[in-house]
Amino acid sequence: MADADETGQTVGPGAAPGSGPSRAEAAVELSGVRTGPLRAGERVTLTDQKGRRKSVVLAVGGTFFTNWGAVSHDDLIGGPEGQVVRSVGGQEYLAFRPIARENVVSMPRGAAIVYPKDAAEILVWGDVFPGATVLEAGAGSGALTIFLLRAVGASGRVVSYERRAEFADVARRNVVTFLGAAPPNWDLRVGDLAQAADLEPVDRAVLDMLAPWECVATVAGALAPGGILCCYVATTTQLGRIMDTLRAHGGFTEPEAREVSVREWHAEGLAIRPGHGTSGHTGFLVFTRRLAPGVRAPQRRRRPAPGAYGPDYHGPRPEGVPTDAEVE
Numbered sequence: 001m002a003d004a005d006e007t008g009q010t011v012g013p014g015a016a017p018g019s020g021p022s023r024a025e026a027a028v029e030l031s032g033v034r035t036g037p038l039r040a041g042e043r044v045t046l047t048d049q050k051g052r053r054k055s056v057v058l059a060v061g062g063t064f065f066t067n068w069g070a071v072s073h074d075d076l077i078g079g080p081e082g083q084v085v086r087s088v089g090g091q092e093y094l095a096f097r098p099i100a101r102e103n104v105v106s107m108p109r110g111a112a113i114v115y116p117k118d119a120a121e122i123l124v125w126g127d128v129f130p131g132a133t134v135l136e137a138g139a140g141s142g143a144l145t146i147f148l149l150r151a152v153g154a155s156g157r158v159v160s161y162e163r164r165a166e167f168a169d170v171a172r173r174n175v176v177t178f179l180g181a182a183p184p185n186w187d188l189r190v191g192d193l194a195q196a197a198d199l200e201p202v203d204r205a206v207l208d209m210l211a212p213w214e215c216v217a218t219v220a221g222a223l224a225p226g227g228i229l230c231c232y233v234a235t236t237t238q239l240g241r242i243m244d245t246l247r248a249h250g251g252f253t254e255p256e257a258r259e260v261s262v263r264e265w266h267a268e269g270l271a272i273r274p275g276h277g278t279s280g281h282t283g284f285l286v287f288t289r290r291l292a293p294g295v296r297a298p299q300r301r302r303r304p305a306p307g308a309y310g311p312d313y314h315g316p317r318p319e320g321v322p323t324d325a326e327v328e
């Protein structure tokens with residue numbers, strides 16, 4: 001099990017002598033996970049007997065006021081996670097530190113965030129691995145950045161572009177607040193990725209922005225052969241545009257588009273049914289791989305769907321796709 005240093009940062013199993021990085025080296029692997037007794041200054045989530053949740057920052061002598069009377073912070077400080085505290089009026093509250101997915105949906109936002117269900121898909125379909133160098137834009141509120149930093153680990157690197165300075169500030173604050181410090185392997189750059197020159201080679205890239213097609217050429221210049229690009233877009237119009245831009249570029253594999261839908265379930269005795277928490281639409285995910293330098297994607301043998309690139313289509317046209325007039 002991971003153990004915590006005096007700042008509450010997890011230092012992990014590698015801290016054992018001779019079994020991996022030293023405690024000092026491992027300490028830069030910021031995970032945001034804290035273990036051990038609850039401390040003053042930490043945020044905890046209190047869940048009441050109806051499942052309602054409240055977030056509280058613990059303070060010595062502090063009080064959390066509820067409809068069922070006060071809960072003293074001192075009853076929590078020094079105790080373990082998963083303990084139950086009782087308000088003056090007898091309501092019981094379960095106390096846990098929030099985990100990453102809970103944190104990202106409740107942290108302050110500049111721009112809309114990548115939701116945890118989509119972040120999970122990005123990490124697996126995007127094959128984000130420990131030690132990888134990942135390029136992302138825009139950093140927005142830093143939600144995806146947190147998951148990327150955890151996935152690449154201390155030996156990896158995340159380079160985040162954000163063109164709005166005020167959003168970059170929000171992202172920086174959110175990442176530092178959650179991880180406990182500024183990760184040394186995170187490079188947050190204020191600027192437009194489409195204009196970025198001399199980008200270092202990267203293994204993976206994630207574009208979460210209104211017009212990812214504007215950044216395809218830049219990403220193509222930095223992404224290693226075999227590297228994976230993921231684009232996260234909200235609307236079908238954006239989806240079509242990025243798919244056809246990637247095809248027209250020619251230096252990527254045929255892009256795959258996906259949407260993640262999650263259905264929660266209620267299972268209690270004989271009452272087994274879909275829960276209330278079925279996800280709504282958040283965004284579409286497009287995945288593609290970079291081809292070797294100078295290699296063009298093989299021309300499609302499959303005909304596009306009728307009308308796909310007809311007279312009303314004005315977007316990027318993949319190589320070899322005949323116009324409707326040519327087909328007739």
Ligand SMILES: C[S@@+](CC[C@H](N)C(=O)[O-])C[C@H]1O[C@@H](n2cnc3c(N)ncnc32)[C@H](O)[C@@H]1O
Binds near residue numbers: 137208
């Ligand atoms: C939806 S938000 C990103 C949210 C972020 N992924 C998160 O999980 O918190 C989109 C962001 O992309 C930024 N952006 C748009 N185009 C950009 C570009 N070409 N280069 C850098 N940032 C860009 C916007 O300013 C905005 O903050």
